[in-house]
Amino acid sequence: MCYTSRVAALRSNEGERLRHILERAARVICQQGFEATSMQEIAAACGLTKAGLYHHVKTKEALLLAIMHYGMDLFEELVIDRVSGIPDPLERLRATMARNVELVTQDSSKEVTIILHEHQTLTGDAQREINERKKRYVRFLEEALREAIERRLIRPVDPTLAAFSFLGVVLWTYKWYRPGGRLAPGELASGMTDLFFDGLLPR
Amino acid sequence: MCYTSRVAALRSNEGERLRHILERAARVICQQGFEATSMQEIAAACGLTKAGLYHHVKTKEALLLAIMHYGMDLFEELVIDRVSGIPDPLERLRATMARNVELVTQDSSKEVTIILHEHQTLTGDAQREINERKKRYVRFLEEALREAIERRLIRPVDPTLAAFSFLGVVLWTYKWYRPGGRLAPGELASGMTDLFFDGLLPR
Numbered sequence: 001m002c003y004t005s006r007v008a009a010l011r012s013n014e015g016e017r018l019r020h021i022l023e024r025a026a027r028v029i030c031q032q033g034f035e036a037t038s039m040q041e042i043a044a045a046c047g048l049t050k051a052g053l054y055h056h057v058k059t060k061e062a063l064l065l066a067i068m069h070y071g072m073d074l075f076e077e078l079v080i081d082r083v084s085g086i087p088d089p090l091e092r093l094r095a096t097m098a099r100n101v102e103l104v105t106q107d108s109s110k111e112v113t114i115i116l117h118e119h120q121t122l123t124g125d126a127q128r129e130i131n132e133r134k135k136r137y138v139r140f141l142e143e144a145l146r147e148a149i150e151r152r153l154i155r156p157v158d159p160t161l162a163a164f165s166f167l168g169v170v171l172w173t174y175k176w177y178r179p180g181g182r183l184a185p186g187e188l189a190s191g192m193t194d195l196f197f198d199g200l201l202p203r
Numbered sequence: 204m205c206y207t208s209r210v211a212a213l214r215s216n217e218g219e220r221l222r223h224i225l226e227r228a229a230r231v232i233c234q235q236g237f238e239a240t241s242m243q244e245i246a247a248a249c250g251l252t253k254a255g256l257y258h259h260v261k262t263k264e265a266l267l268l269a270i271m272h273y274g275m276d277l278f279e280e281l282v283i284d285r286v287s288g289i290p291d292p293l294e295r296l297r298a299t300m301a302r303n304v305e306l307v308t309q310d311s312s313k314e315v316t317i318i319l320h321e322h323q324t325l326t327g328d329a330q331r332e333i334n335e336r337k338k339r340y341v342r343f344l345e346e347a348l349r350e351a352i353e354r355r356l357i358r359p360v361d362p363t364l365a366a367f368s369f370l371g372v373v374l375w376t377y378k379w380y381r382p383g384g385r386l387a388p389g390e391l392a393s394g395m396t397d398l399f400f401d402g403l404l405p406r
Contacts, residue, residue, distance in 0.1 A: 033323065035238030117320075119378060120236065154403040161386060161394045162403065164379055165372045172371030175322060183364060191364045199402020200357040200365065 021046050021056055022070045022111070025063055030110040034064055034118050064118065065126045071111030072133045078103055080140065089147040090154065094197060096141070097170060098189040104173045105185040113174045138163050154197075169196055224249050224259055225273045225314070228266055233313040237267055237321050267321065268329045274314030275336045281306055283343065292350040293357065297400060299344070300373060301392040307376045308388040316377045341366050357400075372399055 024046045029037050039060055043053040057063040079099045086092040104112055115130070122130060141163040148154045169192050177188070227249045232240050242263055246256040260266040282302045289295040307315055318333070325333060344366040351357045372395050380391070 033238060035236060116378075148403075152405065155401070155405050157398055157403065158386070158394055161391065162398060164375065165395055165398055167379075168371040168373070168375030169368045170371070172367065172375055175319075176367055176370075183361070188364065191361055192368055195360055195365060195368055195402075197403050198358070199398075199404070200351075200360065200400050201402070202355065202358050203406065 018056060018066075019070070021048075021053070022063075022067050026067050026071075026110045026114055029064070029067070029118075030113050034060075034114070034121050039063075061122065061126060064114070065122060065129070067111055068115050068118075068122070068130045069133075071115045072130070075100075075103060075112060075115075075137075080137070084140070088153075089144045089151065090197075093141070093144050093148065093166075094193050096144075097166065097193045097196065100170045101173060101189040101192055102185050104171065105177055105179065105188060109174065116171055116174055138167070141166055166196065221259060221269075222273070224251075224256070225266075225270050229270050229274075229313045229317055232267070232270070232321075233316050237263075237317070237324050242266075264325065264329060267317070268325060268332070270314055271318050271321075271325070271333045272336075274318045275333070278303075278306060278315060278318075278340075283340070287343070291356075292347045292354065293400075296344070296347050296351065296369075297396050299347075300369065300396045300399065303373045304376060304392040304395055305388050307374065308380055308382065308391060312377065319374055319377055341370070344369055369399065 025042045028042055028045045032041075039053060040050055042060075042063070043050045046053060057066060079096060083092050083095040083099060086095055103109060115134075138160075142159040145154070145157070145159040145162050149156050149159070173188070177183075179185075183191070228245045231245055231248045235244075242256060243253055245263075245266070246253045249256060260269060282299060285302060286295050286298040289298055306312060318337075341363075345362040348357070348360070348362040348365050352359050352362070376391070380386075382388075386394070
C-alpha cells in the first residue's frame with residue numbers, strides 16, 4: 001500500500017476521528033512514556049470514555065502500533081516522498097537530512113518520538129511490521145550512499161556505518177532539542193547537513 | 204567528589220555487594236524497561252528476597268538513580284579520565300569519540316543504555332543530579348570544540364550543534380548496534396571518528 005494514500009485514508013470522517021485519537025494519545029504517551037500511561041488517561045485526553053476509546057482500538061498495544069504507523073506515514077509523506085525523485089544521490093541525501101531534522105524538531109514530531117523512544121515496547125508481529133518500515137529507511141540511505149560512492153561524489157565509507165551515523169545526528173535531536181531555544185529548526189537542519197557532509201576539519 | 208574514587212568506594216565488601224546488585228538490576232531493566240520491571244523481578248535476578256533487596260535500596264527510583272550514577276562513574280573512569288589530559292583539543296575529541304563508542308558497544312554498556320533510554324524517568328532532585336553530570340560532558344565537548352576552533356584546527360562550527368551531533372553519532376549506537384555483527388567495536392570507533400572529523404565529501 002502506498003503510504004501517502006494511507007494518510008489520505010485518514011482524511012475521511014472516521015479517519016478524521018481516528019487521527020484525532022492518535023494525535024491526542026501520542027501527546028500523552030510522549031510526555032509520560034507508554035508503560036506509565038493508562039488507557040483511562042488516554043481516553044480522558046481524547047475526550048472519550050474508556051469504553052468509547054475501546055470502540056476505536058482493541059488493545060493498548062494496538063493503539064501504540066497505530067500511532068507508530070501514523071508516525072511512519074507522516075515521515076514518508078513529509079520526507080521520503082519529497083526527496084526520492086532527486087536524481088543526484090548527494091543532493092538526495094542532503095535534502096533527506098534537512099527534511100528529517102525539520103520533522104523531528106516540529107510539533108508533529110511526537111509520533112516520530114514515540115517510534116524512536118518505544119523501540120523495544122512492541123512485540124511479535126507488531127514489532128516486525130514497524131521494524132520493516134524502519135529498515136526500509138536505512139536501505140534507502142545505504143542505496144543513496146552506495147550510488148554516491150560509485151559516482152565518486154563522496155569518499156568510499158562503509159554505507160551501513162554512514163547510514164546509522166546520519167541517523168544518529170538527525171534522530172538524537174529528539175533527546176535534547178527544545179523548541180524556542182537559541183537554534184531554530186532551519187539553522188539546525190543546515191548546520192547539521194554542513195557538518196555531516198563537510199566534516200569538522202578545515203578544507 | 205572525584206568519580207574515580209566513587210567507583211573505588213564500590214570495591215569494599217559492602218560496595219562489592221551493591222555493585223553486584225546494580226549490575227544485575229541494570230541487566231533486567233535494560234531488557235524490559237524500567238516501568239515494566241518489578242522490584243520482585245529485580246530481587247530474583249540478584250538472588251535476593253524482596254526484603255533483602257529493600258535492605259540495600261529504599262525505593263525503585265533510588266535504585267534507578269544508583270544505577271545511573273554507577274553508569275556515569277564507569278563512563279567518566281573509562282572515557283573522560285583517560286582523555287582529559289590530552290593537550291591537543293582535536294586529538295582529545297578524537298580519543299573521546301573512539302573511547303565512548305567502545306564503551307557503548309561493550310557489555311558494560313547496559314548502565315549507559317539505561318542512562319540514555321530512561322532519560323525522562325527520574326523526577327525532581329534525582330533527575331537534576333543526573334542531568335548535571337550529563338551536562339558536564341556536553342560542556343567538556345563544547346570547550347574542546349571552542350579551543351580547536353580558536354587554534355584553527357577545525358572549521359568555525361556552532362559548538363553546541365557540533366557537540367550534540369558528536370553525541371548523536373556515538374550514542375545512537377545503543378539503538379541499533381548488536382555485538383557479534385559485521386562491524387567490530389574497534390572498526391565502528393575508527394569509522395565513526397573518520398566520518399565525523401573528515402566528513403563524507405572527498406578532499
